[in-house]
Amino acid sequence: MTDSTHQGAPLGVLFMAYGGPESLEDMPGYLADIRAGRVTTQAVLDEITNNYRQIGGKSPLPEFTRAQVEATMQELQARVQRPLKAYIGMRHWNPWIEDAVREMLDDGITQAVAIVLAPHYSSMSVAKYQKKIKAGLSMNHGHIDFEFVNEYHTESGYVTALANRVREGIEAFPEGERDDVHVILSAHSLPVRILREGDPYADQLHESARLIAAAAGLRDDQWSWSYQSAGRSPEPWLGPQLDEHMHDLSGKGIKKVVSVPVGFVSDHVEILFDIDIAAQETAAELGMTLVRPPALNTDPLFIGTLASVLERKVAALS
Ligand SMILES: C=CC1=C(C)c2cc3[nH]c(cc4nc(cc5[nH]c(cc1n2)c(C)c5CCC(=O)O)C(CCC(=O)O)=C4C)c(C)c3C=C
Ligand SMILES: [Fe+2]
Numbered sequence: 537m538t539d540s541t542h543q544g545a546p547l548g549v550l551f552m553a554y555g556g557p558e559s560l561e562d563m564p565g566y567l568a569d570i571r572a573g574r575v576t577t578q579a580v581l582d583e584i585t586n587n588y589r590q591i592g593g594k595s596p597l598p599e600f601t602r603a604q605v606e607a608t609m610q611e612l613q614a615r616v617q618r619p620l621k622a623y624i625g626m627r628h629w630n631p632w633i634e635d636a637v638r639e640m641l642d643d644g645i646t647q648a649v650a651i652v653l654a655p656h657y658s659s660m661s662v663a664k665y666q667k668k669i670k671a672g673l674s675m676n677h678g679h680i681d682f683e684f685v686n687e688y689h690t691e692s693g694y695v696t697a698l699a700n701r702v703r704e705g706i707e708a709f710p711e712g713e714r715d716d717v718h719v720i721l722s723a724h725s726l727p728v729r730i731l732r733e734g735d736p737y738a739d740q741l742h743e744s745a746r747l748i749a750a751a752a753g754l755r756d757d758q759w760s761w762s763y764q765s766a767g768r769s770p771e772p773w774l775g776p777q778l779d780e781h782m783h784d785l786s787g788k789g790i791k792k793v794v795s796v797p798v799g800f801v802s803d804h805v806e807i808l809f810d811i812d813i814a815a816q817e818t819a820a821e822l823g824m825t826l827v828r829p830p831a832l833n834t835d836p837l838f839i840g841t842l843a844s845v846l847e848r849k850v851a852a853l854s
């Protein structure tokens with residue numbers, strides 16, 4: 537495209553995230569959206585509402601997302617000549633992706649890059665966010681040239697930042713005990729059927745895990761993989777689940793554990809409840825010490841990764 541095409545509206549940068557309730561009153565609507573097409577029983581609603589109550593009555597995800605977006609935009613704008621404008625769209629709560637797309641059209645955006653704040657691609661996650669962009673364009677009868685970031689699970693900044701978290705977790709134990717510390721790397725489970733469908737999610741997670749373990753200098757027997765946070769549906773989900781995995785490790789005499797979720801990029805309910813409360817309870821039962829270093833949040837290495845993958849997509853549009 538010629539430079540004249542770029543005059544006028546800035547280039548849009550659409551950041552997408554899962555979305556989270558801003559209060560407990562939002563829970564029925566939020567869950568109805570996540571579990572679209574399936575009935576949410578009162579028992580499931582009560583259980584999940586109670587999880588959110590225990591982490592402060594709302595999701596910290598929108599706030600972390602805004603902070604990540606602000607930090608990334610500062611870095612990206614410093615690297616890119618064209619004026620940029622950031623937009624935030626959530627998959628399961630407001631601000632909705634479709635509304636962000638409408639706002640972009642109202643602003644006259646004709647070119648944009650889009651990224652999901654989740655490093656691993658799946659037809660059940662990243663692809664669904666991208667479909668919502670297309671739905672937003674189609675319901676508003678608009679067109680924007682989009683470049684999509686599909687995944688960034690092997691980027692060096694992301695890998696190094698998580699390897700640093702692993703080391704930080706191990707260093708929380710007294711020096712003489714560190715050789716006995718076992719590291720559990722984990723990510724959100726998905727239904728087992730994704731494997732038959734050729735979905736890359738599980739392979740990408742394992743690739744990230746191997747890179748992170750190597751960058752942290754872990755021995756092969758010093759770390760293992762586990763899924764967490766499986767949904768409440770009757771079909772089989774990828775395992776082992778964190779709880780059963782901890783029982784297994786305990787059976788092998790492992791009593792010092794560092795838990796580093798690699799598929800989430802900020803501290804939200806799947807970490808603050810599923811690990812910091814539920815897995816800590818399991819650890820206490822098993823006489824295990826479990827250390828969970830903070831998620832990436834606005835770690836400069838991670839923000840640098842987001843800026844780099846976006847910069848490459850901006851270049852592809854120019
Ligand atoms: C890779 C896929 C998924 C990621 C990443 C993910 C992140 C994520 N999830 C929540 C909160 C909930 N997720 C729930 C269900 C659920 N999550 C996924 C996939 C990912 N979630 C699926 C496929 C499902 C099942 C949907 C269904 O049809 O039931 C739920 C609902 C309760 C439940 O089913 O257990 C919640 C709540 C957060 C906060 C999050 C963060 C990025
Ligand atoms: Fe979940």
Ligand SMILES: [Fe+2]
Pocket residue numbers: none
């Ligand atoms: Fe989920």
